[in-house]
Amino acid sequence: MRAGDGPGGLAPTEALATDGDGAFLRLEGVRKSFADLVVLDGVDLAIRRGEVVCVLGPSGSGKSTLLRCVNLLSPPDSGRIVLEGEEITGRGEAGIDFVRQRVGMVFQQFNLFPLKTALENVTLAPRAVLGRDEGECRRRGEELLDRVGMSDKVAEYPDRLSGGQQQRVAIARALAMDPHVMLFDEVTSALDPELVKEVLDVMRELADEGMTMLVVTHEIGFAREAADRVIFMDGGVIVEEGPPAQVIDAPRHERTKAFLGLVLEH
Amino acid sequence: MDQLVDQFFDFGIMFDPDNFDKVMAGFWFTIKLAIIAGILSLLWGLVLAVLRQTPGKLGRIIRWPVIAYIDVFRGIPALLVILIVSTALGALSQPDLETGAGALLPRWIGVPDWFGQPAPFWYGVIAITITYGAYMAEVYRAGIEAVPSGQMEAARSLGMSHRQAMRQVIVPQAVRKVIPPLLNDFIALMKDTTLVSFIGLIEVVQAGYDIASETFSSSALTLGALLFVLVTIPLARLVDWMIARQQARYERGIA
Numbered sequence: 001m002r003a004g005d006g007p008g009g010l011a012p013t014e015a016l017a018t019d020g021d022g023a024f025l026r027l028e029g030v031r032k033s034f035a036d037l038v039v040l041d042g043v044d045l046a047i048r049r050g051e052v053v054c055v056l057g058p059s060g061s062g063k064s065t066l067l068r069c070v071n072l073l074s075p076p077d078s079g080r081i082v083l084e085g086e087e088i089t090g091r092g093e094a095g096i097d098f099v100r101q102r103v104g105m106v107f108q109q110f111n112l113f114p115l116k117t118a119l120e121n122v123t124l125a126p127r128a129v130l131g132r133d134e135g136e137c138r139r140r141g142e143e144l145l146d147r148v149g150m151s152d153k154v155a156e157y158p159d160r161l162s163g164g165q166q167q168r169v170a171i172a173r174a175l176a177m178d179p180h181v182m183l184f185d186e187v188t189s190a191l192d193p194e195l196v197k198e199v200l201d202v203m204r205e206l207a208d209e210g211m212t213m214l215v216v217t218h219e220i221g222f223a224r225e226a227a228d229r230v231i232f233m234d235g236g237v238i239v240e241e242g243p244p245a246q247v248i249d250a251p252r253h254e255r256t257k258a259f260l261g262l263v264l265e266h
Numbered sequence: 267m268d269q270l271v272d273q274f275f276d277f278g279i280m281f282d283p284d285n286f287d288k289v290m291a292g293f294w295f296t297i298k299l300a301i302i303a304g305i306l307s308l309l310w311g312l313v314l315a316v317l318r319q320t321p322g323k324l325g326r327i328i329r330w331p332v333i334a335y336i337d338v339f340r341g342i343p344a345l346l347v348i349l350i351v352s353t354a355l356g357a358l359s360q361p362d363l364e365t366g367a368g369a370l371l372p373r374w375i376g377v378p379d380w381f382g383q384p385a386p387f388w389y390g391v392i393a394i395t396i397t398y399g400a401y402m403a404e405v406y407r408a409g410i411e412a413v414p415s416g417q418m419e420a421a422r423s424l425g426m427s428h429r430q431a432m433r434q435v436i437v438p439q440a441v442r443k444v445i446p447p448l449l450n451d452f453i454a455l456m457k458d459t460t461l462v463s464f465i466g467l468i469e470v471v472q473a474g475y476d477i478a479s480e481t482f483s484s485s486a487l488t489l490g491a492l493l494f495v496l497v498t499i500p501l502a503r504l505v506d507w508m509i510a511r512q513q514a515r516y517e518r519g520i521a
Contacts, residue, residue, distance in 0.1 A: 073419055100425040111420035113435050115442075125424035128434060170420075177424055 023082075024049040024212055025070070025181055030079035032065055039065045040076070041236035047181075052213045054223035054244070057233035058259055063216040066233070067183045070214065071103045072096050084180065101129070104174030105183040108190050110166040112158040118145060118169045119154040122176045129177070137176075144172040148202050164195030168202055175206075182206065184215040200226075220263055224248050232256045276485040285477050285486055292473030293493045299387060299469070300456040303394040307455060308448065310395055311402025316437065318403065319410060321428050332403075339400035345461045347397050352389040352465045390462035398455045405447045409440035446505045446512070453498050470494075 023046035032040040039062045047053055055063045068074035070081060072088065072095060081089045083102060088095035112121050122141035126132045145154050148168040158166050167187055174182060184203065188196045200222050207213055207226050217223060223230050223244055230247040232240045232255075240253045251257045279285055314336060320328045339347070359376020361369045369376065378388040413436050421431035463472035470490040477486035 071423055073423060097425070100423060105420075105423040107416060107420060109414075109416050111414075111416035113417065113420070115438050124434060125421075125426055128430050129425040173424070 023047060024051075024084060025214075026080075026082040027066075027070070028080040028082070030066070030069055030076045030081065032062075032069055032074065032076050039236050040069065042079070043233075043236075043238060045231070045238065047212060047214065049180075049212055050210045051228045052207045052211075052215065052226055053229045053231060054227040055214065055216045055231045055233060056218070056220070056223060056247075056259070057239075061233040062236040063233050064185050067105070067185050067214060067216055070181075070183060071099050071105055073105075101177060102179060103181045103183060104177055104179030106167070106170050106174055106185065106187045108186040110158070110163070110170045110190070112166050112170055112173070114158050117155050117157055118150060118161070118172075121158070121169055122173045125173070126176050141172070141176060144175050145169065147175075147205075148172045149198070162195055163191045164198045167191065167199045171199075171202055171206075181212045181214065184213065184217065186216050186218065188217070188219060218263065220248060220260070232259065234259070272483060272485075274484050274488045276481075276483045279477065279481050279483050279485040280489045286489070288468075288473045288477065289470060289486055289489050289493070292468055292470035293490065295387065295467060295469040296456070296459050297497075298383070299390050299394070299459040299462065300452075303391045303398065303459065304452050304455055306391065306395040307398035307402050307451075310399035312406055312437070312441075314399060314403035315406035315410060316432055318407060319432065336400045336403050339397050340404070342397070344394060344397045344458045345464060348390060348393040348461055348465060351393040351396070352386065355389060355392075356385070384467065386462055386465045386467040389465055390459060390467065394455060394459060397458075398451060401451050401454075402448060405444050405451060406440060408447075409442075409444035410436060412443050413439045443512075446508045449501060449505045449508075453501055456498065457494070 025045075025047040027043055027045040030040055030043045031038070041062075043062075043066060045053075045066075055066065057063050065074060069076045072081075076089060079089070080087055081099075083099055086098060088099045091098075112118075113124065116124065119138065119141050122144055123134075123137040126137045126140070127134065142151065142154060145151055148171055150165060150168055150172065153161060153165060153169075158169070161169065170187075187203075188199050191199065196219070200219060203213070203215070203222070204226050215223075215227070225244075227244050229241060230244045231238055232247055232251070232253070234255045240247055240251060240256045246252075247256065248260065251260055314332055317328050318332045318336070355371065355376045355378075357376075359369050359371040359373050361367065377385045379385060380388060417435055417439065418431055421435045422428070426434070460469055460471040463469055463475075468476070470493060471487075474487035474490040478484055
């Protein structure tokens, strides 16, 4: 959030660079292998600003690796990734710094820092990376924790929070770096069923506010209602993509049908 | 039976004021040496362990020498390191009488008498820090590797550098995990400080041995052993208590 935004606003106000086709985040021919195992076998993807893209697919299809390539936690072996008109691949530390300060990530296992309170989890990176002063970070951190409904838990340590609460703190922690894009890696998969909704609600709100989101999920309901576009991946490639009504309710590809049949039948 | 008691527990010898003072003075050296070398080893070991985690291909320039250091000094007896340090430092601070060349090291380094402690004391501190730094680096390493990889990923995904992530996130968690094994190493370190008797420091073992040679009774050595046990057994119990507490936390799912 920039100065001048309303307290609840998350969408960046300034015009952000896009490349020629209006894409905000673009992947071209992204490939990634681990030893002999090809995990991503040439992925092309262009995401517009403010778009919410959900990625579905069986385990091992390369969905999570795709997210980890985008923020270079797991740099691609080949192919290009362009964010806001700047190529981030092949630029070493400069590319890493560029993408990590613009792209936030939330993990399946929350990965909160256990020795820090909820608020300290949120303020650590703005202080360490952006060098912001403590008072400002505190104020902003409390604001973000309030947004995810955790204002009464700012001083709690992660081991005193439920999974859903931890995940909401993790979302606030990522938002504290003012990301332009958010990556969600199966963020509800480790949660007890009754805690899934509180996390999805926060994500829906973010989507409504115009955050650009790339969401790997097994929550078909969330994808159907929150996504602008759904991507189905299998075997390291994008098999099918389109609006949720098309991909989820009228899939064309056999592999998509088979997967959705298994997921939706119960 | 009496003969055995006299051999090991002759209170007349143990508590003879001269003998007792001599053993206590020796033990005091042992304690000072153990505390100073212990603190330095803890710091040096942490530095080594963190350097060992330097990431990337270029990081090999740092990683490999560190690994070599740790492997070498874990494989050499502490006594040998003590003897090498004392002979080398002593000799390198002497001018070469044959060639007339000056000394390689200034005398205040080669024959240190910092804080009023004799040179063998500091040779011992240096040698034990070199050796136990290597041991403790391995303990820290186990702690660092026991921190889930998601912690580093979360920190890096927030834009923190490897160094920031290590300092703010990984090392604080790692150190907590390894306090009990570090204390175990400290007990071993404390016992190994007695090896400085080889380079002329009258610490507790040497003091007891001198008295035993005069009296033909082992009682002064027994006294030294009792003094050790007085310190090491509480430490060992502390370690057990900490491990049990960690285990309980782990079982409750919060460690």
